[in-house]
Amino acid sequence: MKTLGGYGSALLVLEDGRIFPGRSFGAVGQTFGEGVFFTGMTGYQEALTDPSYHRQVVVMTAPHVGNTGINDEDSESRRIWVAGYVVREPARIPSNWRSRRGLGEELARSGVVGIAGVDTRAITRHLRERGAMRVGIASGAALTGPGALIERVRAQPPMAGADLTAEVTTAETRTVPAAPRTREFLVAAVDLGIKTSITRELAERGAAVRVVPATVTIDEILELAPDGVFLSNGPGDPATAEHAVTLTRALLDRRIPVFGICFGHQILARALGFRTYKLAYGHRGVNQPVLDRASGRVEVTAHNHGFAVAAPVGEIVPTPFGRVEVSHVCLNDDVVEGLRCLDVPAFGVQYHPEAAAGPHDAAHLFDRFVSLLGTGGGRA
Structure with missing residues (x-):
């Protein structure tokens, strides 16, 4: 037919x-x-x-x-x-x-x-x-x-060890304007495989989003003078993304606010000194229950990841960039679903709060990121 x-x-x-x-x-x-x-x-x-x-x-x-x-x-x-x-x-x-x-x-x-x-x-x-x-x-x-x-x-290569960022990132910088009549910030979004809904969520909260290639350097980021940097989702093994990890460490050194989602969360984790590993079959769908350990609230969330972060739950871990704690865990299998830095303005979540096509329980995380904009070493 x-x-x-x-x-x-x-x-x-x-x-x-x-x-x-x-x-x-x-x-x-x-x-x-x-x-x-x-x-x-x-x-x-x-x-x-x-x-x-x-x-x-x-x-x-x-x-x-x-x-x-x-x-x-x-x-x-x-x-x-x-x-x-x-x-x-x-x-x-x-x-x-x-x-x-x-x-x-x-x-x-x-x-x-x-x-x-x-x-x-x-x-x-x-x-x-x-x-x-x-x-x-x-x-x-x-x-x-x-x-x-x-x-x-x-005969096909496995996903473990796959470096796919260059195959999905943007070739040229582009800008998504902030929504009209909002207080405007500037966010540099490192495109590791970014979704349109993510830029839309940021724009609706007053952030003009400058989507930049994954090859962007710290000097190019500083030239933009952003209020914060977003690390996007994307495919492949985070253990291969050395350039993104190095860039993130430079951002943390300068106390520029950082928010990572999915692959970006894994990049942030590696920059902080945590390791990543391959899950047996991953989380993919729009119905994964995640516990916010600070509030005790359970959110039903959208996921798409085959790798995860290895970090101790219930401990405050010293890192080269200060103290870090696990903020979210998956209630299906106890996989780490979020990290929060206590001494620098940075956090990440493994799931997708932009929730395309739903649910929208975790959309407030974009509000959290916006609250950090301008508090670090970007335009401030």
Whole structure:
């Protein structure tokens, strides 16, 4: 069916030899990446266009995907970033007043190879039990025997050790203006794979956002004279991001306010002296419960990360930049979800308070960052 995109048989194979036959969905061909699962019932367009999913094959746990089609307003970046897409039952006819085209059509025109008609619950359970692993999808002329496809999957590089920032960052500096009639600040946002919703949340609070490439230097940041610096989300292994870590240490030295989200949180953690590690299968979805240890409040939050920070919970840790404590933890598995610096104006969270496509429990963290702007060594 044309509205779905893709025709005929397709095959999903996992690096451990598990095979799932289905039908082509989206573009026809072959693709490879790290197989991960997304637990949200909504938000597929936001997930598809999140640069943090670069080089990942996303399995949707919701059984019906594509019901509201694709619109021209909700994308989080300039393109679809997922390497491949796995669904059980795609919508045959999208129904929403903002819909401009079907999901399958959008995948096909973006060159994203997908598969439909597979047991996504079984795939998700397999990844939960065995861990995230490399996978491949093949359809059309690329569809060969499963043995040859598995060999190609196993030849792919793993996500651990992957340095992907250069593949997603902006090539040129751009500015997102602050909302009208607000007190204006200037925030330099280091683009490690930034989402549009993040710049919008900052702009709505009176911050003009200067989005800068990941290669930005401390001298270039100082030339901008920002009130604060934001470290964005992004794909890959934070252990490879040495330039971003060095930049963050220079910012902390100068007491310039810093806020990191997801990959940016991990960069802040490494700059403070903590290590990061690969999770078995990560957190991806819009329904993760996180405890704010200061208030005791539990927030349901949006996540997209396969790496995490190793830091002791319940302790105040001395670092080269003063005392640091774990501010948030995940109630599903006790993973560290936030750090707060007590002696310099900096903090980070592992999850996504911009909450595209929801929930919005943690949006107040942008208010916290705005309250720090101008208190450090930027314009002050």
